[in-house]
Amino acid sequence: MALASTLLFAAVAYLAVTSSPGWPRVQATFFSPSVALESLPDIARGLLVNLQVLVVGGLLVLLVGLGTAALRTLRGPAFAPLRLLATAYVDLFRGMPLIIVLYLVGFGFPALGLQGVPTSPFVLGTAAIVLVYSAYVAEVFRAGIESVHPSQRAAARSLGLTHRQTMRIVVLPQALRTVTPALLNDFVALQKDVGLISVLGAVDAVRSAQIQVGQSFNFTPYVVAGLLFVLLAVPSARLADAVTARARRRQQSGSLL
Amino acid sequence: MTVLELRGIVKAFGDDVVLRGVDLAVDEHRVVALIGGSGSGKSTLLRCASLLETVDDGQVLLDGEDVTDPRVDADQVRRRMGVVFQAYNLFPHLSVLDNVTLAPTVVHGRSRAEAVEEARALLDRIGLADKAAEYPDRLSGGQQQRVAIVRALAVRPRVLLLDEVTSALDPELVGEVLSLVREVAAQGMTIVMATHEMGFARQVADTVAFLDGGVLLESGPPAQVLGEPQHPRTRQFLARVIDAGRL
Ligand SMILES: Nc1ncnc2c1ncn2[C@@H]1O[C@H](COP(=O)(O)OP(=O)(O)O)[C@@H](O)[C@H]1O
Ligand SMILES: [Mg+2]
Numbered sequence: 001m002a003l004a005s006t007l008l009f010a011a012v013a014y015l016a017v018t019s020s021p022g023w024p025r026v027q028a029t030f031f032s033p034s035v036a037l038e039s040l041p042d043i044a045r046g047l048l049v050n051l052q053v054l055v056v057g058g059l060l061v062l063l064v065g066l067g068t069a070a071l072r073t074l075r076g077p078a079f080a081p082l083r084l085l086a087t088a089y090v091d092l093f094r095g096m097p098l099i100i101v102l103y104l105v106g107f108g109f110p111a112l113g114l115q116g117v118p119t120s121p122f123v124l125g126t127a128a129i130v131l132v133y134s135a136y137v138a139e140v141f142r143a144g145i146e147s148v149h150p151s152q153r154a155a156a157r158s159l160g161l162t163h164r165q166t167m168r169i170v171v172l173p174q175a176l177r178t179v180t181p182a183l184l185n186d187f188v189a190l191q192k193d194v195g196l197i198s199v200l201g202a203v204d205a206v207r208s209a210q211i212q213v214g215q216s217f218n219f220t221p222y223v224v225a226g227l228l229f230v231l232l233a234v235p236s237a238r239l240a241d242a243v244t245a246r247a248r249r250r251q252q253s254g255s256l257l
Numbered sequence: 258m259t260v261l262e263l264r265g266i267v268k269a270f271g272d273d274v275v276l277r278g279v280d281l282a283v284d285e286h287r288v289v290a291l292i293g294g295s296g297s298g299k300s301t302l303l304r305c306a307s308l309l310e311t312v313d314d315g316q317v318l319l320d321g322e323d324v325t326d327p328r329v330d331a332d333q334v335r336r337r338m339g340v341v342f343q344a345y346n347l348f349p350h351l352s353v354l355d356n357v358t359l360a361p362t363v364v365h366g367r368s369r370a371e372a373v374e375e376a377r378a379l380l381d382r383i384g385l386a387d388k389a390a391e392y393p394d395r396l397s398g399g400q401q402q403r404v405a406i407v408r409a410l411a412v413r414p415r416v417l418l419l420d421e422v423t424s425a426l427d428p429e430l431v432g433e434v435l436s437l438v439r440e441v442a443a444q445g446m447t448i449v450m451a452t453h454e455m456g457f458a459r460q461v462a463d464t465v466a467f468l469d470g471g472v473l474l475e476s477g478p479p480a481q482v483l484g485e486p487q488h489p490r491t492r493q494f495l496a497r498v499i500d501a502g503r504l
Binding site: 151152154155156157158159160161162165169170173174177 | 304307309332333335336337338339340342344346347348349350359360363364365408409412
């Protein structure tokens, strides 16, 4: 039944679109098979650049996010400046649109003309993405850390574990379990946002498509690039779903305290 | 020889003064039962003694050393005490065996093999050797609490602090935990236990101390404090406990 209604809806939508007066022109400029085939190799090569940003950026985001979260959860007056700094960082970069951070980092840093400051759009684009995403991920981690019941800390400290050992061995493993679904969702978002480094001129999938559009006056390369990003995202989206479902099942069986 | 001594412990949470100068000395191989109504400060006192809370005034002495001195490394002190909580607080992501071997290996630097051997012997003694590889959520409350006691014993503590270790248990599971405590006490462990089990306190404790409104109103041998309480507040409290059918 669900399948039948879905198919019916798809058929109606398809007919409505293909019978519209502008469809032949749209088909030729957005869905041209020959242009698609021609543009595919370059766009796929560009996608490798996006993948590199994704892997390098993703790992850095985990590290910076975790570090920031750890700073925000430090207790005691001695750590107030660090806590404040971490909070200010999170507020700033969670509030700012990624595209603006990309412009500021990507064009601002090279403009300084400093020795040793990288000018590659790949490096600067990755840095901007890491700055923004780490702020999000830090909050995810912090929520996870705070979801671990204080009695777990008390038990660990009563055994003589230090604050660090307690975090590493008792709190973080439990927090990580809780936040894995949220982290995977952020990863899915990151997978498409790596396409934004094209605004700095990095020749990634989006930029390759743009170049080909300019040469052929045909928008099909954008569609190709878009579909490649979708293909990239689908497996992690499914994985996120599966992990979320598993976490929910575990919670319902009431295994955590 | 006095193992644990509390001198004039004062503790407040904001304006709420919970402990108003508590003195308590616990000699080696002795069992002190801490009784008192809910909210009288028993847990807070045990948390101060185990340095899980900082005291506002007074001292905690462990084997004669003032461990509330700010120059003392509290982590070093905590590893010499064992604490068991009302809600077990086992680590849910670690197996029973790993719960028990964690502190011996990570804190005390014993070899994994030695820690595992000792943990298995302890688990065997409480009849849970076959549960070593299980996760805590597969165990009953009574089994979890017995593992928690074994986890505290595995660090070979100077003193064991038990905070109402049977209060969260179904009535039919209380016995197995109490008999383990009895066995540990019989082997000479120094114990301070907050408890509502007056019958147990009468049998096992050397001293019963009654805490009321953050003050130790009276303490002495169980026959005296539970049998002929001097203070009207103690009599009131015990009458309520008798009404609840726990004496
Ligand atoms: N972390 C805390 N913050 C604020 N108040 C607390 C805290 N812990 C305990 N208290 C208060 O201290 C009083 C004594 O609590 P507690 O020591 O748990 O008593 P008991 O264990 O005898 O029932 C209670 O009024 C309680 O609300
Ligand atoms: Mg209590």
